[in-house]
Amino acid sequence: MSPDSQPELFDTNPPPGPVRGAEGVMVREIRCKSLLNRGGIGDYSFNGYVGCQNGCGYCYARFMQRFHPHAEEWGRFVDVKVNAVEVLGRQLRRLEPGEVFACSACDGWQPVEAEYRLTRECCRLLVQAGFRLNVLTKSKLVLRDLDVFTGHSVCVGVTITTPDESWARVWEPHASSVSDRWEVLRQAKAAGLKTAVMFGPLLPEISDTDEALSDLFARAAEVGVDRIWTDMLNARPRVWPGIQDVLRTHGPHMYEQYRRLLFDPSFRRQYQRQLAERIRTAAKDAGVSDRLN
Numbered sequence: 298m299s300p301d302s303q304p305e306l307f308d309t310n311p312p313p314g315p316v317r318g319a320e321g322v323m324v325r326e327i328r329c330k331s332l333l334n335r336g337g338i339g340d341y342s343f344n345g346y347v348g349c350q351n352g353c354g355y356c357y358a359r360f361m362q363r364f365h366p367h368a369e370e371w372g373r374f375v376d377v378k379v380n381a382v383e384v385l386g387r388q389l390r391r392l393e394p395g396e397v398f399a400c401s402a403c404d405g406w407q408p409v410e411a412e413y414r415l416t417r418e419c420c421r422l423l424v425q426a427g428f429r430l431n432v433l434t435k436s437k438l439v440l441r442d443l444d445v446f447t448g449h450s451v452c453v454g455v456t457i458t459t460p461d462e463s464w465a466r467v468w469e470p471h472a473s474s475v476s477d478r479w480e481v482l483r484q485a486k487a488a489g490l491k492t493a494v495m496f497g498p499l500l501p502e503i504s505d506t507d508e509a510l511s512d513l514f515a516r517a518a519e520v521g522v523d524r525i526w527t528d529m530l531n532a533r534p535r536v537w538p539g540i541q542d543v544l545r546t547h548g549p550h551m552y553e554q555y556r557r558l559l560f561d562p563s564f565r566r567q568y569q570r571q572l573a574e575r576i577r578t579a580a581k582d583a584g585v586s587d588r589l590n
């Protein structure tokens with residue numbers, strides 16, 4: 298997801314429609330008025346869902362709750378835009394093809410997508426209409442849709458925040474394993490698609506070390522990924538409480554460093570410089586500095 302995205306228009310708020318619980322997540326069906334948004338990364342972005350079951354501790358999309366309050370915590374609700382495909386079809390009649398980012402404020406391939414298939418069908422409409430797609434996900438479910446992407450201008454990207462499976466489970470409790478995400482890139486490449494990986498947010502003392510960065514970049518080189526993005530941990534609205542929750546249980550000794558990184562500008566500037574240097578070194582050692590974006 299992109300932190301720059303803005304919420305779409307909805308018929309009502311809070312959402313109506315059938316409500317049910319699924320594995321502790323409240324799933325509600327809602328209707329949207331528009332799906333494709335202008336701006337963000339690329340010309341457009343879209344989200345078939347409000348909320349994200351992956352429940353990442355550092356998630357920047359938590360700001361959505363400001364515009365669409367829910368009683369449940371972030372990660373514990375998903376609103377499904379059941380008319381997303383129909384609305385997109387109408388919008389596409391009026392728009393010039395461009396570049397679309399999927400998805401900007403949720404993971405379009407989060408578990409609920411296995412049932413609703415909204416992201417898949419929206420992607421199908423978009424590529425058939427000549428739009429270029431940039432996909433970013435933490436879910437191996439995206440492999441289901443390689444048949445939709447193949448033969449079109451689609452870049453399949455995954456986000457990987459750490460090479461360590463245990464830490465990934467802590468920070469991204471309901472996303473696919475790290476090894477499954479690398480597998481997504483391998484299969485997308487084998488299908489002839491462009492691939493990208495986002496290393497971010499790089500987590501202090503977990504994935505910002507020389508050892509972790511070297512592991513991440515060496516793996517990117519081995520897979521032959523086409524584009525590599527990196528990002529440090531950023532102080533976005535509503536992010537700190539989620540990070541605190543994780544650190545209280547799993548890393549109280551790191552609390553102070555995370556706090557300073559988010560709230561102490563001079564510490565942050567120095568950290569940013571040092572991290573950028575370590576990233577450059579790791580990319581150079583792995584022979585992939587030309588693919589850094």
Ligand code: SF4
Pocket residue numbers: 298349350351352353355356357358402403404435469
């Ligand atoms: S995958 Fe994680 S970071 Fe991305 S929108 Fe979902 S909860 Fe947020």
